[in-house]
Amino acid sequence: MSANPTSTQEANEPTGELVIKNIAMPKNTNRYRDIFGGWLVSQMDLGGAVLAHKCSRNRMTTVAIDRMVFLQPVYVGDVVCCYASISKRGNTSVTIEVEVWVERLLDNTKHKVTEGLFTFVAIDDKGKPTPIIWQC
Incomplete structure (x- = not known):
C-alpha cells in the first residue's frame, strides 16, 4: 500500500475478503455532496474489525489507523465494498489492510477509492492487552 506505481492502487480487482457492503446515502455527504471521509473511515x-474478530476469539479494539489514502470521491448511490486482509500478526495485535472499492451501478464500473492499515489489539476484561487466540 505505498504511493509508488507498483501499489495496489493500479489493481483491477480488490485484494482480500469482502467484509462489508453498503450503499452510500445522502445523509453521509459533505457540503460538496460527496460522501464524507469520516463515514468511509468508519466503514x-x-x-477491519469483522476480519479481526473472525480470526480470533478475543475481544479486539482498534488502536491505530495508518497510511490512509483517499484515491477518488465516493458518490451517493455507490455500492461501497470493504475488503480486508491480514498484513501482520503479532502476539497481542493484528494489522489489517483495508481497501474500499465502489460499484457504480449507473455505468456498471468498479473503482478503488481508498486504502489504509488498521491495527487491532486483543484485550481482556480489564482492557489490558492479552495474547490472541488465532482462528485463521
Whole structure:
C-alpha cells in the first residue's frame, strides 16, 4: 500500500475478503455532496474489525489507523465494498489492510477509492492487552 506505481492502487480487482457492503446515502455527504471521509473511515474500521474478530476469539479494539489514502470521491448511490486482509500478526495485535472499492451501478464500473492499515489489539476484561487466540 505505498504511493509508488507498483501499489495496489493500479489493481483491477480488490485484494482480500469482502467484509462489508453498503450503499452510500445522502445523509453521509459533505457540503460538496460527496460522501464524507469520516463515514468511509468508519466503514473501513468496521470491516477491519469483522476480519479481526473472525480470526480470533478475543475481544479486539482498534488502536491505530495508518497510511490512509483517499484515491477518488465516493458518490451517493455507490455500492461501497470493504475488503480486508491480514498484513501482520503479532502476539497481542493484528494489522489489517483495508481497501474500499465502489460499484457504480449507473455505468456498471468498479473503482478503488481508498486504502489504509488498521491495527487491532486483543484485550481482556480489564482492557489490558492479552495474547490472541488465532482462528485463521
